Amino acid sequence: MSYHSPVLLKESVDALNIKEDGVYVDVTFGGGGHSREILSRLGEKGRLFAFDQDPDAQQNKIDDPRFVLIGENFRFISRFLRFYGVKKVNGVLADLGVSSHQFDEAERGFSTRFDADLDMRMDQKSELSGKKIINTYTEEQLSDILFLYGELRNARTLAKTIVEARAEKEIKTSFELKEVLQRFLPKAKEHKILAQIFQAIRIEVNQELEVLKEFLKQIPQLLNEDGRLSVISYHSLEDRLVKRFIRTGLFSGEPEKDFYGNTNEPMKKVGKMIVPTKEEIKENNRARSAKLRIATLK
């Protein structure tokens, strides 16, 4: 599969505990690897709704009467399902982040490997691009993003350097950004640091953490009694939100206790976190940071 090789395919779909006539949602359709696996386990009466905000994903649409592909952001999952008359589902799968296709298409600007416009929008209708962030955000905003989303310790210095450089000349491409920051990219760590910088910009462009929170908050109302949530994440910021939400129903703090000391978490975990086998990572290096968490209603 050249568009994207699905990660933790069997494990994440097993996690949905598929009922033949159930209704399922794959909120990150991409190349459709997970969707195809779900369809192969559904009977004639089963249904699968998929979301992808990237118009490129439409080229992988599956021709099957049980399948609907919705070209929207999954932050609106309940709203769009309601449009199709669906209020409750048996399972939701999310394989977060960017597809290999998005990384490999130079002009999308996601990759540190190519010189391209600093775009990084998954949804090309969106107003916010990497270029806009790099050239218009304040030094403090840039520093916050680099620190929080890129986990870069020298975020302040990097932000200051960007602001000084853009005062001379707009920073338009990935290689221009790399050049501006060159002195902070020692050869041995160049790739790692650049990847962190690009990750930070990408998360901000696509508002990935806010979107993930909005999505997770809708899940308890959306799932049937024994419905399942199966989420694959690729960096600790996402994984932390998923883990906390499953444990407490919140993204920060601890749940309030009632008079008797009981808390009211909406979900509970199913099994332990799952990571890819050594064999899978050897076959598909992009699986190396994947973490799968599974939950059901409490």
Ligand SMILES: C[S@@+](CC[C@H](N)C(=O)[O-])C[C@H]1O[C@@H](n2cnc3c(N)ncnc32)[C@H](O)[C@@H]1O
């Ligand atoms: C890691 S890929 C999924 C790959 C897919 N599971 C497969 O097997 O081919 C993530 C996909 O989700 C999409 N995506 C990411 N965030 C999204 C969001 N908030 N709303 C809709 N689609 C999103 C991306 O455009 C990308 O195509």
